[in-house]
Amino acid sequence: MNIVYLHSHDTGRYVQPYGYAVPTPEIQMLAAEGIVFRQAFCAAPTCSPSRAALLTGQAAHGSGMLGLAHRGWALADYRQHLVHTLRGAGYTTVLAGVQHVAADTSAIGYDRVLDVADCQASTVAPAAAAFILNAPTHSFFLDVGFFETHREFPEPASEDERYCRPPAPLPDTPETRRDMAGYLASARALDRGVGIVLDALDEAGLDDSTLVLCTTDHGLAFPGMKCSLTDHGIGVMLSVRGPNRENDFRGGTVSDPLVSQIDVFPTICDLLGIDRPAWLQGQSLLPLVRGETAEVNEAIFAEVTYHAAYDPQRAARTTRWKYIRRYEERNGPVLPNVDDGPSKGLWLAHGWRDRAQPPEQLYDLRFDPNEAHNLATDPAHAEPLAEMRDRLDRWMHDTADPLLDGPVGPPPGREIRVNDVDGMSPRDPTRILTAPGQ
Numbered sequence: 001m002n003i004v005y006l007h008s009h010d011t012g013r014y015v016q017p018y019g020y021a022v023p024t025p026e027i028q029m030l031a032a033e034g035i036v037f038r039q040a041f042c043a044a045p046t047c048s049p050s051r052a053a054l055l056t057g058q059a060a061h062g063s064g065m066l067g068l069a070h071r072g073w074a075l076a077d078y079r080q081h082l083v084h085t086l087r088g089a090g091y092t093t094v095l096a097g098v099q100h101v102a103a104d105t106s107a108i109g110y111d112r113v114l115d116v117a118d119c120q121a122s123t124v125a126p127a128a129a130a131f132i133l134n135a136p137t138h139s140f141f142l143d144v145g146f147f148e149t150h151r152e153f154p155e156p157a158s159e160d161e162r163y164c165r166p167p168a169p170l171p172d173t174p175e176t177r178r179d180m181a182g183y184l185a186s187a188r189a190l191d192r193g194v195g196i197v198l199d200a201l202d203e204a205g206l207d208d209s210t211l212v213l214c215t216t217d218h219g220l221a222f223p224g225m226k227c228s229l230t231d232h233g234i235g236v237m238l239s240v241r242g243p244n245r246e247n248d249f250r251g252g253t254v255s256d257p258l259v260s261q262i263d264v265f266p267t268i269c270d271l272l273g274i275d276r277p278a279w280l281q282g283q284s285l286l287p288l289v290r291g292e293t294a295e296v297n298e299a300i301f302a303e304v305t306y307h308a309a310y311d312p313q314r315a316a317r318t319t320r321w322k323y324i325r326r327y328e329e330r331n332g333p334v335l336p337n338v339d340d341g342p343s344k345g346l347w348l349a350h351g352w353r354d355r356a357q358p359p360e361q362l363y364d365l366r367f368d369p370n371e372a373h374n375l376a377t378d379p380a381h382a383e384p385l386a387e388m389r390d391r392l393d394r395w396m397h398d399t400a401d402p403l404l405d406g407p408v409g410p411p412p413g414r415e416i417r418v419n420d421v422d423g424m425s426p427r428d429p430t431r432i433l434t435a436p437g438q
Contacts, residue, residue, distance in 0.1 A: 001243045002210040003086070003141045003268065004132075006197060008190050009047065009098065009150035010226055011216035013237050014167065015187065021165065022187050026195035027239065030214055032252045034241030035289060040259045041300050041317070045218035045226055045233035046307045046337075048073060050261070052101050054215070056080045057265030057280040059399045060303055066408060067306030069103050071430075072416040078107055080279055082265055083141065087111070089274050091141045094131060097124035098145025100217075110143070119147040121193025129200035144197055148190035151221045151339050153182025160184045166343070168370055169224035169232050175342040183220060211249065211271065212241045213264065221339040223347050227307050229315035229324045230363075230371040234302045236261065248289045257288060257295040258319060281399065301395045305408055308336040308426035309419040312403055316392040322371060323388030324361040327403060328421075331356050336419035336426045348424075362388060410435050 016024040017031035018038070043053035044060040052065035052075055060066065064076030075081065081101070083093040087109075096114040099105055105113055114127045128144045156178065164184055166176035194214065201207050219225035219233040226233060238259065242249030262282035269276045270284040283296040304313045311334040312327040332353050338344050360376040362385050375381040395401075402408050410416040416433040419426060 001272065002135070002139050002206060003091075004197065004201070004210055004212045005141070005143045006146075006194055006212065006214040007051070007098070007144070008146045008148055008216045010218065010221040011149045011187070011190065011237060012167075012219035012225065012232070013235050014183070014220055015191075015237050017239060018237060022184060024187055024191040024194075026191045026198060027214060027237070030194065030198060030212060030241055031239040033250065034212070034239050035249050035251070035253050035255055037238040037240075037255045037259045037285075039256055039319075040215070040236050040238035040261070041231075041234045041302060042216075042218045042236050042261050043301070044303050045228060046304055047217050048100050049303070049305070050217040051099075054261040054264050055082045055101060057082075057262050057277070057282050059262070059281060059301065059401070061305065061401050061403070062279070062281065062399050064411070065101065066402075067416060067418075068308075069101055071306075071308075071418070072103070072410065072414055073306070074103070074107070074414070075101060076411075078102070078109060080277070081108055082268070083109055083111075083143075085265075085269070085274070085277060086141045089139075089272055091139050092136050093141045093143070095143045096128040096131065096145070098147055099143065100145070119145065121146045121148050121189050121196075125193035125196035128197050132197070132200040132204050132206065135204065135206065144193075146190055146193050148193070149183055149186040149216075149220070151341060153179075154185040154189065156181030156185045167220055167222055167225060167232070169230075170222060170343050171346075173346060175346045179222065179342040208244045211243050211268075214239045215261065215264075221341070222343050223338050223352070226339065227304060227311075227337040229302050229304060229313055230322070231317075231365075231369070232371075234315070234317075248286060255288065258297045258300050258317070259285060259288075260297060260300040263296065299391055299395075301392070303401075304337075305403070306416070306418065308430075309334050309421045309423065310407075311337055311421065312408060314392055314396065314401070314403065316388050316395065317365075318388075318391075320364065320366055321384050321388050322361070322363040322365055323376075323385070323392060325389075325392060326357060326359050328407075329359070330421065333357060334421050336421070336423045336428060338426075340425050340427065360385075409433060 016028040042050040048069040049060035052063040067073040160181035362376040363371040
């Protein structure tokens, strides 16, 4: 069985299979042939930590990736990356495009890295397709990373700008519509790239021998989404199509139980019939898709430590409740952790910088799916608040979260580039952060 891992930047669930008016017919076709996980979540709504969690099968802090790879963070042990387990099972491992878990790709350990001029889908997809059409006769793992739908967005189509709907956290204004129209243009480019890869599998006759996973790192690069622990930030698309018509991951079905991206690694191990590495913290999805259990996760967990700036937060989510805790006392948002764009400009123009950020948040997701009404200070909800606090505390202890010992800095010997938390933009000047005594 071959494995193709398709992943994008900053897409959340804003694609056609999740009911949004985002024309992505190739992603829709993949979903129609496989399984769509409607309640899939990343482990961290920031680029490198999210990818590291999926590819090591553990919490971002467990992997060592507490911030962005291009700003100095790294995996604690690159032997925990999925490619090493797959190589041990006889796979050739190949990268095309974005990886974002190492400043130097050679540190990861792929057998082959395809030569691409940039990471746009229009460049990466043809390179991945060429590999597929000349693939080795033995099993391969092809990691295909697209830059889309990261900012800066392409020029939007005029009809999109007139008629599109901004994402859920934002008001419907000319600024947000134009911003979303740019996202739609980027999503179209992403979808074309996915289609090129899927067509190559079909042309090569590998459809029935290839597992295809299609996902993204986290929510859209809009305020209140990327780098946010609400579902707008941690909710992700996840479609899986199995390698033959009778496979568990076939049939155009939908799965609603809670799923985390850290569940991908153990699922692959079970599909291949190989031992799971001891560090894995996720759950195999096979019992779920086979109907052997109603759920594999009572709760999922997510975190932010560093993005452009330090803003430590942790979250626990069940089907009913979401609990978010902040660990730094500050009144306003950490603006460098929000990508610049028209929507951010709109919020800033209306006083966003001065809006208070509560230290704790509790949301009843059955009545408040947009997580707009914080119940953490409501005495009537003291019981679920205590329960969710306890869930989060237990998870942090079970996974040895370094935040339990106080503020988190870089490990010894590593320099991290950070923005000032009181700044305005990730493009502002940065400073170097080192371990104490270094």
